[in-house]
Amino acid sequence: MGPTNSKAPSTEPQPSSSSSSQQAEPTSAFEKWRRKAMYITGLGVSEEDRMRDLQEHHISRCEKGKEYLMNYSPMVVFMLKHLKLSGCAVPPQNILCAPCDKTRAGGFEHKRGVVVLCAGNFFSQQHMESTIMHELMHLYDQCRFKVDWSNLRHHACSEIRANNLSGDCRFTRELRRGFVTVSKQHQSCVRRRAVESLLANPACPDVAAAERAVNEVWDSCFNDTRPFDEADQELNSRHIPFLGARYLRWTTPVTI
Secondary structure: OOOOOOOOOOOOOOOOHHHHHHHHHHHHHHHHHHHHHHHHHOOOOOHHHHHHHHHHHHHHHHHHHHHHHHHHOHHHHHHHHHHHHOOOOOOHHHEEEEOOOOOOOEEEEOOOOEEEEEOOOOOOHHHHHHHHHHHHHHHHHHHHHOOOOOOHHHHHHHHHHHHHHOOOOOHHHHHHHOOOOOOOHHHHHHHHHHHHHHHOOOOOOOHHHHHHHHHHHHHHHHOOOOOOOOOOHHHHOOOOOOOOHHHHOOOOOOOO
């Protein structure tokens, strides 16, 4: 038989659990408001704590945006489907929200096959969508074509395709960057951004080498729109929320 409590029960009325929680709730709400006010104003908290709170807020917001796009963006859902069909399924944990410097929106870590989204660096949901698409295109190329990222022609081809098909070079994005051309705006953007990306490759010695690699693979890679049937030129001038069934057909293989 287990031990018994020899202390006599108290005759004083005990507060119910419901009334106790009701009393604690305002205090909890007030504490949350007080802490938020402190972080916003910077009063009573260190700069380190304030920046940590801001970073957590950015990552939380990024995760919510990522989850929405992975489930409801026709473009992203389409890419995820074809990555899975290619044997490279992308679970949510392989698209990471992380702090970055302000010059970047995302990246692709090819050794781990991980897409990185730069939390706090997106100015719209559309911006995040095109960034995910750009990086997923690199993952798709690595999965399907076994890209050697130290080979500048391979890297150039994937950058051309990613910039061409992700919506990164739509007119409004270029206008925001300060680049406006009268003709062939889309092609100019794809070329410029591909060269810029190659310059960050340790295997690229200079601008001339980057431009040469882009020029050598331009025709075959710009016209290779897999897994889409074709590049939607409307997408490059405005946001098209639905791509349509025509993107389900495979096209001519890439030559790199």
